[in-house]
Amino acid sequence: MGKSSKKKSFIFFIAIFALLTACSSNNTSTNKNAETENHSNAGVEEKGKTLRLGYINSTGNKDKDKPAVSGAEGWALNKGFLQEELKKIGITNIEYFSFPNGPNLNEAMASGEIDVGILGDTPALLARSSGQKTRLIGFANIFQDIWLVTNKKNGVSSLEELKGKTVATSNGSYMLRYLTGLLEENNLLEDVKIVHLLPPEAAAALERGDIQAYAFPTYMGPKHVKLGFPLLHQASKTTPHLTGTSVTIASEKFLEQNPEFLSVWTDTRERAVKDLKEHQEEFYQYVAEVIKQDLDVVKESLPLNNIREENFPKEGLELLEGTKKFLVKQGLIKKDFAIKDWMLKDQ
Template structure:
């Protein structure tokens, strides 16, 4: 009898333990279900973002961006500079996996394109002439934005020097080789039938000093680097591109093929961020002009005259801009400044 009583007791204990474990497991399942019900949306969004990033080729967290200009703030002008200055571009790019933007100023276009070609940069903004020359030379870059179409080159003569274009025959002109100003002065003198002159490569600060000393007879410059101040100081205003619309320059932003291969949607992402920065600066026009004046070391009045907000292009490309690019490209090819001809539409990444 004692044995018969003992066995049912063991079975009862075993059954109780099994029921307890099953109940505990069921409770855990219920807790997990409740947790999922409260957090399912966040989890799904995170998964979607991760899947999207994977599909784009694992976006690199750091974007390396170059621009033309050396100033105390180490920033470009336009929506790009304003957006970086205010953090607008950084915040927009973070939504797509880019957690840091590193930017570097360069004295001229050829130096910037060299960094793009070497892989030190992913993206760069510069004048159209150096970017066209680089692409025609085989650089693996694509044009993703043409942000402006109103870059004006100036030709300035030394004091007590040449007063007309014809007086430049046999003279020495300082230019930034490979810049839109280089293209401007060569086109200008060709149109004027002047072929007997010498071009020497100098960065703008060096050219200004050389012109003041009389070491060169003329130089090219632009409004962002003080052409108007030079005229006010007594240097001869020989010509500028406002009189020759076909010789105006435009601003271009190019990205390396390697970077685009890792982030195929980047052109749209960048242009959307740029557009948001442009909309913001239009809401703060006076502050923007003060920002540009500080970048250029000029008065707000001059900035408003030479770099009006109205000249900034909202869309990445316009028919007017592409036509100007075509003319610049054809000129550079004809002058053998660009190594080979190409179709602009093959370069443009819309």
């Protein structure tokens, strides 16, 4: 296969995931890729509206007692801040939906199965560009890191050695944007085969030699380096412009039906960020518990400076704009749009 054909095939393969979010709006069946965790705020069903909250769980944790929501959003739930304020506007219950990656969450959002989603910037942008009716209501995390590791035996020692080899990451993810951007900047995009693989499946594929490298997300990267997989490249160290952001989106329908929600979400998240920074060790212990990772792995993955009080930090918007431009350049976003038109700020 020629280089141009190879690149076209790669772009087509990735674009399928963006198209799924547009097509799935006609699909009324339950999303089979989600782990549903139904909890009321007080442990007993109360009368009132329900918030259906979706999030990405790349760690594979399926503990139903505590949903694996980390960051300020998870802390707001753990401390009861969010439940307390939502009750004041008639939302008395929260249901949690765990997804392995962003495209799956997008499908659930498009089919009306969730109201609010916390996910990586790339899948959120792809969904919006395909016509999904969402609004960007804030950033959960900025400068989200990626760890590119190789296999333990006979692994490559440089990016150049990936030429002619196969690498993997989760399709439609912020890690994919990093991986394709990194390869392009090193003139390797035409010579490296990228395949889709979810993080929990990566270690086995590396050990079998099916792939030569894998781009891991937050938490999973340091975990696998700790397990002995050699680190080939880390986004934050040399290519911070290729780091990702974790964003929060909400369906336009839900926001219209709950006009006070945005104010509650914004104020509660700001309160949670201030509180977690005053109780850092307690916060890190909480995250380690709910995502089932070692404490040192959590601390390396989640620098507190990356969790900002403001919903729309300048650095986050710059990273998001950079990601969007890259996706447009790659042909993955067919119809460009302005980030400012997608944002919804609390007045």
